[in-house]
Amino acid sequence: DPETQLLMPLIDGDLYKVLYSCTEGDLQNNRLNYLYGFTTGIVLAADGYPVSPKLGSKIEGLDKHYNSDTQIFHYGTRRRIDGVFETGSGRVLTVVSYDNNSLEGARNKAYASAEKIHFSGMQYRRDIAS
Numbered sequence: 001d002p003e004t005q006l007l008m009p010l011i012d013g014d015l016y017k018v019l020y021s022c023t024e025g026d027l028q029n030n031r032l033n034y035l036y037g038f039t040t041g042i043v044l045a046a047d048g049y050p051v052s053p054k055l056g057s058k059i060e061g062l063d064k065h066y067n068s069d070t071q072i073f074h075y076g077t078r079r080r081i082d083g084v085f086e087t088g089s090g091r092v093l094t095v096v097s098y099d100n101n102s103l104e105g106a107r108n109k110a111y112a113s114a115e116k117i118h119f120s121g122m123q124y125r126r127d128i129a130s
Contacts, residue, residue: 002094005073006039009098037100040110040129043075047121049090054121059085059092061117069098069106070113087119103129 008015012033021030046053059077062085066072073096076089095114099105107129114124 002041002043002075002091005071005094005096006041008073009039009069009071009096010034010037035098035100037098038103038106039096039098040103040106041094041096042110042114042124042128043091044093044095044114044117044119044122044124046076046087046090046092046119047123049123053087053090055087055089057087057120059087059117059119064116066113066116067097067109070109071096072113072117092119092122093117 012035013031015032018027018030018032021027046055046057048054062072073094074085075091075094076087077085077092078088079085095110095117097106097109097113099109110128111126
């Protein structure tokens, strides 16, 4: 979910170790630490979302260079046999950016990254974190 994706960049440490400790019933030696900072997430949605999303549109721009504080979460993508990603559901990708100084910094990074991605009919809100 987009809400969880916003929290992932704030985790400082090995999430796998903590989750594994949960399965073993031993969290005493493995705790999560969190970074101070701000995140912004922008969901890139397919044309027609939410009523009737258009599927199968080629996604371009995933190979671009992004700020090291930005993560792209695949939400509803499919990878074709030729390696090309295409839209596979209404919510396609979430662009999440982190900034340790301000919400505005995280917002600017997220929107700059979202603008590098393209697919037919791509839509997203332009008022996130404003």
